[in-house]
Amino acid sequence: MNHLSRRELLQGATALGVGIALAPAAGFAQKKTVKLAFIGPLTGGTASNGLGGRNSFLLAVQERNADPKSKYRYETEVLDDECKPTVAVQAALKATSDPAIVAGITHYCSVTAIATVDTYHKAGMPAMVWGAVLPEITYSHQHVEITRVNGTMINQNNVAADFAVKTLGFKTFALIHDTTDYGRAHAKWFGEFLEKAGGKILSTQGTAKDQKDYTAELTRAKGDKPEVVWYGGLTPDGVRVKVQMDKLGIRAQFQGTSGIKSDTFNETAAAAAEGTLCFVEGAPTEKLPGGRKFLEAYAKGGFKEPSEAYGPFAYVAANLVIDAIEAVGPDRAKVAQRLKRTKNAGTIIGPVEFDEHGQNTVPLISKYVSQDGKWVLWEDSEYASGKRTLPGLKFKKM
């Protein structure tokens, strides 16, 4: 019988110790790792929305990893598209070329979402859009890979035009829009619905995204004496249009799209924001079926940036993708098929149901007005109750 040497004894004890120490980790590691990509604007002018979306996505993944019932352990790959099509295509290529990434929660900006549709399709990677509203992102093709959890701008502009003309009684409009696909499409749809509703477009001016000075365009619009200055674009530009409109003494109502619905708009435009109108798909986060729970979890997550208007959509998109992976396994094709057939899924934004184009049929559009530095649902606002009067209505009486 061999005697154990002191060295062998020491080696054995060390191995045992390491084994005991690693046992819990080994149990944890038994779950197969699945990677998910998030792509959104993390730098650049719309970064606040992108960071809110990213945080919400990370929150969904953290919650699922903490759930002992989940079959997989989820890792994340966060990529910045800078709200630029070329950068977005590079990010999409990076995500799709990593075989470990099963699906993506992709894009806030319409210009990036539309630019990357074919990239995801060719790679067969399911991509669920969480913020971009251009209709063509889902309606210009039959790709199984592309789905969208938020609504499109068609319904938004229908409600916006009807509300401005039929409810508020405005008749003449000066349209300014950024010249990206997002701004142009908003102007197209808003213009069409406006004419149907009986409104008159006095002028339409396209401007560069991230333009700093709007005084020339606003002075030109001022000459037509519109009752409403409408802006189709995103927050940073929306702030500039509104602030410069006031400085030029333009006596008109200011109305924007979902692109300006961010806390940043109110914080930056400050007093000038008061009485601004905007329209967003879905309902306010706190009024969503699971909104309160989401906001509490988000606050506990210790994120530096607010979730912003589309954070809940990124959260829901991440959960729907994870649900599909849990159901059919980490296989891109199977997950894509499963996601496209989503029907009546219970989420914090309410039931989600995709049509044949993978578009969530969100019927609800919320109207917002900026009141005391906050976006308030029109129905809950003092403007609706008659306690305050919209700036545009005051000017009409002058």
Added chain:
Amino acid sequence: MPPLELLLQQALNGVMLGVMYALIAVGFTLFFGVLDVIHFSHGDIFMLGAFAGLSALLGLKAAGVAGAALALPLAFAAAMLVTGLVGVAAERVCVKPLARSSPLMTLLATLSLGLVLRESVLIFYPRGADPKPFPQLLPQGGVEVGGVAIRYENLAILAIGFAAMIAVDRIINRTRMGAAIRAVAQDPEAAQMMGVNLDRTVDATFFLGSALAAVAGILSGLYYSEIHFIMGITGGVIGFSAAAIGGLGNVYGAIVGGLLFGVLQTTAAALIPRGSEFRDVVAFAVVMLFLVFKPSGILGEKSVERV
């Protein structure tokens, strides 16, 4: 044709824009005049000036100094000091060590520095991704003269802008350091032989040009009531273009170029059908025409070798 009052309003809009472009352009032209370099992070130094000014104003407010009469000059001084020092550091890191390399290397190094500055503000400034409201410290309200809205704020901005330009003119033409800058711009070797300290002169030039960018940054914040970390990208490209139109190396040319660029952009947006979409196309097309047909610019040197 729009009515006269709208044309006058547009002219005022153009001049307001032009003053800020001119202040950035003067920096570009000073750097080029003295060292023959195009300092492409200058646009981001303009942005940094705006953020330094905002930080100073917020700090002063927290310290109880809220009155514009005191807070604003202090903010200008603090921001000019910050950008001046960053400008000098930029020269020492990105320009001087590459003096014997290809000019492309300096171009790349300064471009990269601009990116570093921009992304640093994004990452390190609290919620740096968002546009930031800029305090309204100049007198609000205004008068309407013949249908043209003239805000007191605009008058103050024009006054500060032109005062800064006059100050640069005085520094360059009436001081010892100004004489040294002019001497180095003409012939660095001869200037050194005459006892001019080259390093100190170059430092002073970069300090002066970068401090002017801070003035432009704060004026931009006051005019638009908002600043954003990406404002230096277009600010830099336009400032450089304005300097090129005016004639690189000529301070007065930069001022003329800046004003011309502002008026060109505004005129394009105001008078051309769908002009707002083409304002930059028109303005930059004029830059291209200048580069092709008069590369020395409006007031530039006859020789095109520097360009």
